[in-house]
Amino acid sequence: MALAEIKQSKSLQIVLDGIWRDHPVSSMVLGICSALAVSNTVANAIAMGAGVAFVLVATAILISGLRNIIPRRVRMITYMIVIASFVIIVDRFLKAYFPDISESIGPYVGLIITNCIIMGRAEAFYSQNNMFHSVLDSLSNGFSYTYTLVAIAIVRELLGFGTLLGFQVMPEAFPKWVVISMAPGAFFVLSLFIWLTRTLAKVESD
């Protein structure tokens, strides 16, 4: 296939939109509750990102597969039940295999249900597109959500605890900047992240 042809294919557009152009966190500002709350350590961020990505992919498969059967009037509640069921799976999985992480992100796993990214994509994309494109879209959105969380978490864990994934990185003498690992730090780091990506992507402010 010629390069120009690939550039214009719908699949590539979907992936690019998800990863950069319509970046869920910085350009559409969706799902930031959890982006703020669980990005204090890299391990939490990876667990949360993977959880959201799993729920996104599973929801994409189910919703796009059933999109012609679900009546329009009850579609919202249907999406919610589908999402909630997969979130229960994620919650059980974390409790069984990663009890420490499950303990530290606690109720935020359940809050994946109200993560607007999943609901938003289900309503805007999966209910109107075929399964292949939906899965591509969910993968690219899940991936960009995860890398955003991890990027914020790297900054916060490094400055807040002096570690990365639990390993000591900064020298012992480094004074721990505790406030960065607390709520105010989450706001500041995320606002800087949004500033940076919006400036780079030249997103027009609304």
Next chain:
Amino acid sequence: MTINLLMIFIAAVLTQNIALTYLLGMCPFISLSKSLRTASGMGFAVIFVITLTALINWPIYNYILVPLHSELIYYIVFIIVIAGTVQLVEMIMEKFFPVLQAAFGIFLPLITVNCTVLAVSLFMVIRDYTYLQSVVFAFGASVGWILAIVIVAAINEKLALVGDIPKGMRGPGIVMTIAGILSLAFLGFAGMVNV
């Protein structure tokens, strides 16, 4: 007992503010904090719905799910209760209180995806609150949330008049920064009560 309830209320409003300490309900924060008027309209709808869903979810969890050993599905049950309550409140208001409906009717459907509502019900279960404590906590948490969103909206409104904000920072970026500074200020309340 009353002191205990008062402590829970103060903790929920100030020391453990649901928006500024637990970082919840941020999506409407960004979209509604452009004007003070909209923010307070949304705020009152949120107080109403959060308190009501806590009132309904507590007995459902403790008297139906626990005896049946089906705590596993409480996410699904809670989210259905929330969506149902919002719909019901909307219908009741439309029929009996058209004035109220006109005032904050448009915010009601948005509340279903406001994570504060689900979070309050989840916290209530995790912390093993009694019925009365749950209701006080739910009311306190929603008052705390409206307090935070109203302050941020007010600052944002003033800032839009005088500030020369960098382009990439406008909109969500600056709201996050304001919320961060406010969150720092609210840290000052920490240690006031321990729950």
